[in-house]
Amino acid sequence: MNSIKEKLFKACEAYLEERIKRIETSMAGLESDLGNETKSSAGDKYETGREMINLEINKLAEQLQQFKSLKNTLNVAKNRTNTSSAQLGTAVKTNMANYFIAIPANRIIVDGEEYFAIGANSPIAQLLLNKKVGEEITFNGKSAKLLEVF
Numbered sequence: 001m002n003s004i005k006e007k008l009f010k011a012c013e014a015y016l017e018e019r020i021k022r023i024e025t026s027m028a029g030l031e032s033d034l035g036n037e038t039k040s041s042a043g044d045k046y047e048t049g050r051e052m053i054n055l056e057i058n059k060l061a062e063q064l065q066q067f068k069s070l071k072n073t074l075n076v077a078k079n080r081t082n083t084s085s086a087q088l089g090t091a092v093k094t095n096m097a098n099y100f101i102a103i104p105a106n107r108i109i110v111d112g113e114e115y116f117a118i119g120a121n122s123p124i125a126q127l128l129l130n131k132k133v134g135e136e137i138t139f140n141g142k143s144a145k146l147l148e149v150f
Contacts, residue, residue: 015105096144
């Protein structure tokens with residue numbers, strides 16, 4: 001695999017691991033708080049506090065599931081064979097910007113070059129998919145020519 005692509009995949013994996021770890025740490029803290037919540041004479045206050053903690057745990061559990069799903073998507077992208085057109089798991093260089101079609105993971109700098117890690121369902125990815133070197137896309141009124149796909 002191309003070393004730039006390997007670095008892009010590693011950066012996306014690190015992004016996901018950091019997010020997953022942060023969510024799991026937050027959930028553990030909330031579960032500890034829930035266990036420490038003691039019933040007072042003001043029963044309603046106790047129930048409200050517990051319910052708020054449970055709501056937050058549920059929100060975090062949903063986020064955790066989303067990041068685990070992104071991890072699966074990244075694994076699928078990693079196992080794709082190279083292609084001459086833009087697909088899930090390919091890096092695309094244009095005269096406007098560079099993209100890595102895998103998961104939404106913000107901006108990644110590899111060997112001094114900036115790449116935007118984007119999900120395959122994002123508007124820009126939808127324009128790039130199946131395009132080949134030399135073809136053009138128009139996004140937000142600006143035209144971009146594909147210079148390299150790998």
